[in-house]
Amino acid sequence: MKKISYIVLTLLMMLSMASCNAKPKAKYVFLFIGDGMGFGAVSVTETYLAQADGGMEQGMAPLAFTGFPVLGAASTFSANSQVTDSSAGGTALSTGTKINNHTMAITPEGDTLTSITYKIHDAGFKVGVAATVCIDHATPGSFYAHNESRSNYYEIGSELGQSGFEFFGGGDFNNPNREGEPSCYEKAEAAGYTIAYGREEFDQKKAETDKIVFFQKREEGRAMNDIPTYLARHDRNNPDDICLAEIVEKGIEFLDNDKGFFMMAEGSKIDYAAHSNALPGLIYETIDMSNAVEVALEFYKKHPKNTLIVVTADHETGGPACRNPRLSIVKGHCLPEQMPEGYVDEAAEGDISDIAGIGWITGNHTGDRVPVFAIGAGSEMFAGCIDNTDIPRRICKAMGVEF
């Protein structure tokens, strides 16, 4: 009898161990950061989608990530301010440590912090960093560089090559040259990177290299070679323009491997629009990031057991809110060819936010919590009221990487 119960106990233990081991690890991880995308930006955009595309007078239509099963809310204060900037916010998300505003992955005491991208890379995963601003800007920079000032673009861009990460995508270096020193391009190439301008070059060069930088195609007379906004792309109608969704698609193509990968992708210009209280820009940049999340979601559907997608923000900007929204006006104003004949653009004269019934509380960042949407392996860890520094810790835990 004793022997039988011993056998039963052993079997039960083996079964429980097997189920522990069976808990899938996140092998493919996407961290999307909507720069400046608070709860307000998400609500305004969902209301817009219902009113402008759904023809509803009231209601909300989901973005790619608002259908995720897990919702959390992250606090965003920095080491020296209730209201963070993008480099302290980016660093909290990349290293799990709060630092002073305007510094990048360096503590107030001057110690250098290690981004989870390096830990994840050391553990054998491939790593990608993408943004719609220049690749040496605050948020993408926080995932590979360290500097006492986010404005030191040359130094930040110089660190890209040293990272060894397999994929970078987005806007060209902001300030790549310094007299008497190799440029950021030369430093990246010396470290084994291939730089590709535009999708044709990317497709030509991708097979011959294991480390690639994918930039918007260069254009004569365009001061900053970053990724044009959704509305600028609509106006320019330039077939060479790329967007975050395409960068994420190319990133997946380049990074996909049996061991897995981590990709950070920033919808950078939600923040710019919100600083200007520019309602159409806020809406379309949020939609643009949602389209990029959609690409990751398609990947997730192929690998649902071991993919994790987290969508959050570094901070809120502008504090937009729906007062008494009539948001279909925004569509007619921005995309008039999509409206029925005889449509009158009410917003052509006057303040579009006022006419569309949207209020703003500031032209700066706010100190509010930001949303955290999550789906997939380990996503349950992102529920509830958390701090932004919890996010990289929990990503590492989901991936089985020591933090």
Ligand SMILES: [Zn+2]
């Ligand atoms: Zn900002």
